[in-house]
Amino acid sequence: MTTNDSPSAYGGELLSTATRALMHRVAVEQARGRTPSLIGGVVRDGELVWSGSRSMIEGHAPDTDTQYRIGSLTKSFVAVLVMRLRDEGRLALTDPLERHLPGTRVGEVTIGQLLAHTSGIASETPGPWWERTPGDVRPELADVLGAAPVKHPAGRRHHYSNPGFALLGAVVARLRGVPWGDALQQEVLDPLGMGRTGLLPRPPAAGGFAVHPWADVMVPEAVQRTGVMAPAGELWSTVDDLARWAAFLAGGHDGVLDEATVAHMREPAAPPEASTPGAGYGLGIQILRHHGRTLAGHTGSMPGFLAAVWVSVEDRLGAVALANSTSGPAVGGLAADLLTITADAEPAFPAPWRPADSLDAALLDLAGAWYWGTHPFGLLVLASGDVELRPLSGQGRGTRFHVEHDGTWTGRDGYYAGETLRAVRRDDGTLSHLDVGSFVFTRTPYDPQAPVPGGFPGWS
Known part of the structure; x- marks a missing residue:
């Protein structure tokens, strides 16, 4: 057996001991979480190097091209659209919302506060539960805010707000002159090669289910289009596509966002909540401390689905986890564990030291x-x-x-x-x-x- 001391020695497939540990972790979570199906993937140096899945039907596990709804991961995509506008000089993070989206009744909050969930706006919409209600019930932005949308002074605390991202999606649409989903397709999905990510499912796609909490039975969940709330959680995607997304979150992409802007998004922008130690939030990006590592990405849920993507820039790793159950499997912890198992089993080689060609x-x-x-x-x-x-x-x-x-x-x-x-x-x-x-x-x-x-x- 020979060895190679170049960085490429870290690439390629994982060792068998690592793949067994990863598959075991997926199998345990599928059984313990009582989910119809679950799939995980590991990304190394921008490439999907491992995937594993389990299903309730032997021999019918999903593959990396199967679509799942990814819920609040959608927010990170919307945040990228906003940061593109920032980098173009079309808006500033300190701009009040009113400058770009007049007449919302929360016009004094800033674009940056909306991205970091520090605007103080309510976490949910008034009236019916937006995730389970057809989007045409709320045809206007005013319908997602209600009569008293402000719950905390702006900038004082992190208070997760789904309506806040509905507002950001509307800002993108107004400044681009096209629906935010069209802007996403043209500016982000197409350049990143994410052809299986979009607002609507396309076969093969997993069906979403609710599993009874006290009995081993399940029923299908209805899939609702969420209308103006779509920027908070509408997207569908696959492990293959989310591997590309993980690579982007770790290093940026020419023509979408440069590495410095993506790094800025990964930096903490909100005070941590005392109830969730080890967790933080950047600009449309969640931050997690897990077994001594700082991970960045996002989790997501919609009726019938759970999703998570994490990256560790230092380890040059990312991980994806998707399930088709409303609750049960802890996909955020699963994705973090898949990354950790890989990093511990096969730690990244540092880049070789090289002297400067010349220094003044x-x-x-x-x-x-x-x-x-x-x-x-x-x-x-x-x-x-x-x-x-x-x-x-x-x-x-x-x-x-x-x-x-x-x-x-x-x-x-x-x-x-x-x-x-x-x-x-x-x-x-x-x-x-x-x-x-x-x-x-x-x-x-x-x-x-x-x-x-x-x-x-x-x-x-």
């Missing part, structure tokens, strides 16, 4: 030890031209900085995320100190020749 001498001048007061830090210059500033001992505020066109660097993570790092030089061109959001880093502790507020007189 002035940039190399920044490398080495720096001091914030008396606390030592090290600055590492990367081949990309980015820099990392990390504490050398004890606790400290470390950050990776991305190089900008003006010769400064912008913090990408940690305490200094978004802050600017500047290399300050003396009149003779020699390096004086680093300025990070007004914090001064010097080559020696409290350098007497540098502007160090709070320094000790006579320090040497």
Whole structure:
């Protein structure tokens, strides 16, 4: 047996020990969750590398081309349409809704608050349960809000709102001049090659069922078109298509959204709820801490169906789980476990280290030890031209900085995320100190020749 130390050694099919553990996890969830059928998939480096399914009928398990309704995963697709408008300059996340969709009675909430479920709008529609009611019962947006739609002050807390995404779908339709579903097809589904994802099921498609909670019997669930509420949960998809979606959520796609914008969507944008530790929400993206990993994606449910997609960017993995039961199987936990089983069994190979072709001498001048007061830090210059500033001992505020066109660097993570790092030089061109959001880093502790507020007189 030979080995290969290139990143491609991580690709290809999974090892047999991993596939058995994955199939066992799917089988257990199908039986324990008492669902007519269940299918899971694992995505590695953007490719579906494993799938497994179980059905109540031996030999008739679904395959990766079988459609299931994916419920609130739809919200992530709508969020991508909104972020495309943002990147084009058609709207800003700080814009009030009224600017783009007048007359809703909640016009003061912002686009960003709607995406992050911090608008304070009611979680559900007034009157009949929207998921089980024909969409023509609510033909207008006003019908999904009711007389008192605001339940919390905007921006104060995370309060999941299905009507909020109905509003975002209407914003997309108004700014694009076409129904949001048409915009989705043209701008997202077609470029990503998701030909089996859409607003309507197409054979082969699973039927949805409700399983009796206290008896081993089940009945079919009616499939309702949800009208103006469709942006909250209308879509159908397959494991094959959702594998492509997982790859997109991990790295973006040219012509849809670039990697930086998708990364922004995965960042927490809402305060966590005390009742759900380990969970968070970005911009149309759920965030989950699972066995020490940060996962991003979304779960979904509609009558007769459950769905989940998670990705771990660090592990270069994604996972999908779909079931055709109103309740029972924990597909969110199942998808997270499929990802974890794979990551633990076959951890990702890091990219090989390679030196830079060349680095400017002035940039190399920044490398080495720096001091914030008396606390030592090290600055590492990367081949990309980015820099990392990390504490050398004890606790400290470390950050990776991305190089900008003006010769400064912008913090990408940690305490200094978004802050600017500047290399300050003396009149003779020699390096004086680093300025990070007004914090001064010097080559020696409290350098007497540098502007160090709070320094000790006579320090040497």
